[in-house]
Amino acid sequence: MDEQPLETIETPALLLDPAKLERNIERMRAQLAEAGDGVVLRPHLKTAKSIEVARRVLGGSNGPITVSTLLEAERFAEAGITDILYAVGIAQAKLDRVIEIRRREIDLTIITDNLVAAEAIAAAARASGEPIPVLIEIDSDGHRGGVPPEDRDRLIAIARTLASGGAVPRGVMTHYGGSYDARSQAELGEAARRERETTLAAAATLRAAGFEAPVASIGSTPTALNTKDLDGITEVRAGVYHFFDLVMAGLGVCSIDEIALSVLATVIGHQQDKGWILVDAGWMAMSRDRGTANQAVDQGYGLVCDASGLPWPDLIMTSANQEHGIIAVRPGSGAVLPDLPVGTQLRILPNHACATASQFDAYHVLGPDGAVTGRWPRFNGW
Amino acid sequence: MDEQPLETIETPALLLDPAKLERNIERMRAQLAEAGDGVVLRPHLKTAKSIEVARRVLGGSNGPITVSTLLEAERFAEAGITDILYAVGIAQAKLDRVIEIRRREIDLTIITDNLVAAEAIAAAARASGEPIPVLIEIDSDGHRGGVPPEDRDRLIAIARTLASGGAVPRGVMTHYGGSYDARSQAELGEAARRERETTLAAAATLRAAGFEAPVASIGSTPTALNTKDLDGITEVRAGVYHFFDLVMAGLGVCSIDEIALSVLATVIGHQQDKGWILVDAGWMAMSRDRGTANQAVDQGYGLVCDASGLPWPDLIMTSANQEHGIIAVRPGSGAVLPDLPVGTQLRILPNHACATASQFDAYHVLGPDGAVTGRWPRFNGW
The missing domain is CATH 2.40.37.20 (D-serine dehydratase-like domain)
Structure with a gap:
């Protein structure tokens, strides 16, 4: 479009400063390069929901990304992104759509934390022949979903159920949403430590039970920017850091x-x-x-x-x-x-x-x- | 569309029960028929933002309606609605779009509460030749915008400024948003009484100053459903009554x-x-x-x-x-x-x-x- 002076823009309008966006993207890249040897950033695009922002966040690569809706998965897939994690516990009624996306040669991974859904995923994998990859959600902070870290039996049972139908228990994931309530850098650091340790323990449980479970995925902007130790973690998901906001500023995570x-x-x-x-x-x-x-x-x-x-x-x-x-x-x-x-x-x-x-x-x-x-x-x- | 069992609807989805919608529409019609002799209902479609809901609310007529955005005005105009009040204080930069809508033979009325905007409206009316009709907003409850009821000089000055450019001071309007905080039927009744009296006093001020100012417009769902006296009021705006919600139920306005x-x-x-x-x-x-x-x-x-x-x-x-x-x-x-x-x-x-x-x-x-x-x-x- 032609350049338009701000005075000619009808209000209200949502403004984005791409120079700040680029600096924020670079800050997270540098942070992860320092904290984690070979850890992959899987940016969460639920904040941006935009192809143009995704291109900048990914720096020209075609993934990986995280999404919060299957519509996001479909739109980013159409734009050429091929490695997508849908990070909301799957509902059975959405599995047909998941399989449809995977059949477009998109490596779409889903998540669950329970046996009922695992059985539905296994049945769908069996019926479709699609080896649906699944991360098992772990509850690291008591704030939302996830298998309680101490419930190893349930963790292993979910993995077994998935595998029985030809789905792939690809590993574990958690989101330490409790980090949004932290009151100090020390609390943020402690959140990051617990997020990592809970995830590694769960991954170790799966591996000890005979599953390859290569993925140990964590993520939240406050913890990702406040950790110096990502040893053992394979990927970090974070999203709001693209833009930041007043909540993040109040946490001391950005200015x-x-x-x-x-x-x-x-x-x-x-x-x-x-x-x-x-x-x-x-x-x-x-x-x-x-x-x-x-x-x-x-x-x-x-x-x-x-x-x-x-x-x-x-x-x-x-x-x-x-x-x-x-x-x-x-x-x-x-x-x-x-x-x-x-x-x-x-x-x-x-x-x-x-x-x-x-x-x-x-x-x-x-x-x-x-x-x-x-x-x-x-x-x-x- | 073909009938679809609820189990096949992907979630989340927004459900609307049209039988309840019809009953709610009929309830407001009956209430106004009882309370006001010849008062016109000008439903606010900011809640619905839907042609199909508008058709039911209007019962086959082509207006009048109230809207909260110019996009609503444009879409409802395309659907054949010809009498529209845009009930948010106008910003000068929106006047070109207002005139464009009016040139499609839509009787679009706008509102303001200040002299700076009145001057811009007058200038736009003069330049375009469009006799833009304006309701002057009155502050009946101290909750938002509007000319303070005691500031008759400002009220008259706004009307004079509008008329000087060929815009039409069509009357006054208020929204008693404070009714949402009422704690009892008595408080709701008192809100409705004050809403009406403030509006009539302002209309009388304009008329005494020589303006025709035929319109005295009030509106909020809680006050509209809790008044028995609309004498002198020409139109009532209300919107959330189409659907109702838990806030309205908490107020005792609906079940x-x-x-x-x-x-x-x-x-x-x-x-x-x-x-x-x-x-x-x-x-x-x-x-x-x-x-x-x-x-x-x-x-x-x-x-x-x-x-x-x-x-x-x-x-x-x-x-x-x-x-x-x-x-x-x-x-x-x-x-x-x-x-x-x-x-x-x-x-x-x-x-x-x-x-x-x-x-x-x-x-x-x-x-x-x-x-x-x-x-x-x-x-x-x-």
Whole structure:
């Protein structure tokens, strides 16, 4: 597309700074090169849901990647990516679609943590002749799914069930989502240590039971960026590091300046006696995610920057309706409300990049001079 | 489309019960027929964003409607709707698009609450020759935008500015969003009374200043369903009543049984020691809306029903990741966790219909026997 000055972009719009994206990608590459000898990065593309972002993240290779929906798997497969992990416990009704994708010569791996699904996968592998590869999910942090680490019998039974139908127990995976609640670097380091150790123990259990189980997969942006020891781990999954967001900044995982994503909005009114600035971006644009609400610094629905991306001190979106955002100074901060007339464009940094990006069907991509130089489509839905 | 048994629908999916939709539509019609002599219902279609829902809500007429984005205005205009109110304070950069829609012989009305925008509208009306109709937004509840009711000078100045350029100050509008925080029927009745009185006073101010200002527009589902006096009001805007949701049920505005919208999900695992059931619908499907968090009954991310739509006592989605929901009994309720094996389909009622529906690009429409009989597209975005 032709270069468009920001003033001509209709609001709300999702802005992406590709220079920050590239720096964030490089930071994770360098971190893993230092921490892990030969460990593979399998970026999670559930945040980006974009072919153009995938190309930059993969640096020209055709994988591997992680996805959160089969729609992502299909779209990335069409774009030439051939090694895909679908990292949500499989539902039996989705197995036909999995097999269909695999038949396009895509090495699609799925996950499960239970025997009922393992039996369904085994039956589907037997009926189709597809050697469906499966990672068995391990619960490293007590936050979501996964086989409890101490339940070795269940782990082995799942692997046996899979293999009995010709499916392939390819190894184990975990996601230490509890890292998002860490309060210090020490807690992040401890999360990374436990994530690795739980995974290696489970992989060792499978191998001792006679399974090859070559894969030991871990992943979350906070743990990936806070570990110095990936010995034994074969791959790391992380996604939000492409863009970063206020939750990651609140965790100390990134700086505000590294956040590559923002929502462009326009001032549409004021309530002067209340110290409010109203903008045409509400929760439909920002999402309802309030991920910083329980952090040390609550950023409301987002931190407000000028149109060039420079944050005002303590200016946040304090509340949001569907298409209205209310901007005010952070309660108790004593900051001064800037004079922002009706018509002024603002950029709002999101709490949670995954949630905010999913409210839009495309990124408006910024050039070095701050104008919009491209439009990268996203694929939402399932 | 051919009828599809629910078991064949891939999850997550957004289900709509058209029989409940019709009953909810009829309830609002009957309520307004009783409360207001000749008052017009101008349904807000920001929740539905669907041509098929609009047809049912309008009962065959071609308007009037309310929208929250210009994309909605364009799509509904293409479908033959000719009288549209865009009820978000206009940004100057959107005026070209407004004029373009009006030139298709659509009576598109916009709103503002300030002089800067009024000047831009007047200039656009003058330059284009389009007599853009404008409702001036009044702040009836201190929750969002709008001219403060006591600021008659500003109200009149906005009307004069509009008229000076050939735009038409068609009247006043307000939204008593504070009604969503009401704690009793008495508070809802008081909200409805204040909404009406503020609006009539502002309309009277404009008329006394010499403007025709024929329109006095109010609206919110809770106030519309809790008023017996609409004397002087010309139109009522309301939207969420089409579907209702748990927030409305918590307000006492509807019963759980009237909620027409739910998210179909599949059980993908359990954490038995924690009493958790994991499903393949997380916040990407439910949205991050936690609108019941501050109500008397906190419904988590949604109330869980069986596949036929019958709720289990106190079974809710207690937490959500992007594509994972964790279902458990409501803390402190003492309810018993039902035995729901992996593969079981569930239906989850949403906190906030507007937010949950916006996570999907279509409704799966249920037939009388519970199978899916149609797919109604939605249009998200701007």
